[in-house]
Amino acid sequence: MLQGINVFAENLSNQEQTIEIIGRLYDVARPEGAFSKPVTQGEYTVITAADVSVSLGAGYGGGGGNAQEEEEKETTQGFGGGGGGGGVATSRPVAAIEIGPEGVIVEPIVDVTKIVLAFFTAFGTMAMMFSKMKNSG
Numbered sequence: 001m002l003q004g005i006n007v008f009a010e011n012l013s014n015q016e017q018t019i020e021i022i023g024r025l026y027d028v029a030r031p032e033g034a035f036s037k038p039v040t041q042g043e044y045t046v047i048t049a050a051d052v053s054v055s056l057g058a059g060y061g062g063g064g065g066n067a068q069e070e071e072e073k074e075t076t077q078g079f080g081g082g083g084g085g086g087g088v089a090t091s092r093p094v095a096a097i098e099i100g101p102e103g104v105i106v107e108p109i110v111d112v113t114k115i116v117l118a119f120f121t122a123f124g125t126m127a128m129m130f131s132k133m134k135n136s137g
Helices: 015-028 112-136
Strands: 004-011 039-041 044-062 066-069 074-077 081-100 103-108
Touching: 015 044, 015 081
Parallel strands: none
Antiparallel strands: 004 081, 039 044, 044 081, 066 074, 081 103
C-alpha cells in the first residue's frame, strides 16, 4: 500500500534545472521523509517510520554536422541538442515507534495486501510448474 506517490517528468533545457530536480528528490529522501515528527500525548510519544524510495533519470544529447556536397558547392551545417529527466518518489508506512514509561516499543505495520499478492503469485507459479511437470512426464 503506497501512502504517497510524487511523479514528475519535465523537459529540461539546461543542467541547472536537472540539479534543481535532483535537489527536490533529495529532500524527499532525507530522514524527515522517513520519520514523522514526534506526537506526544501524556507520557507517550509516537513516531511513524516509512520506507522511502527515490529514483531519478536524466540525459542529454547533442549533435552536429558540416556536410559539403562537391557537385553543387553547397555547404550544409546543422546542430542539435536536448535533454530531459524525470523521477519518482514513493513512501509507505513500515512501523510505529512508541516511547513511554515502559521503554521503546516498535510495532510493525503489516501490509496485508502485499502478503496476499505474494501468496497468490507463489501459489500460481507452483501450480504452473506442477502442471508442466505432470504434462512432461
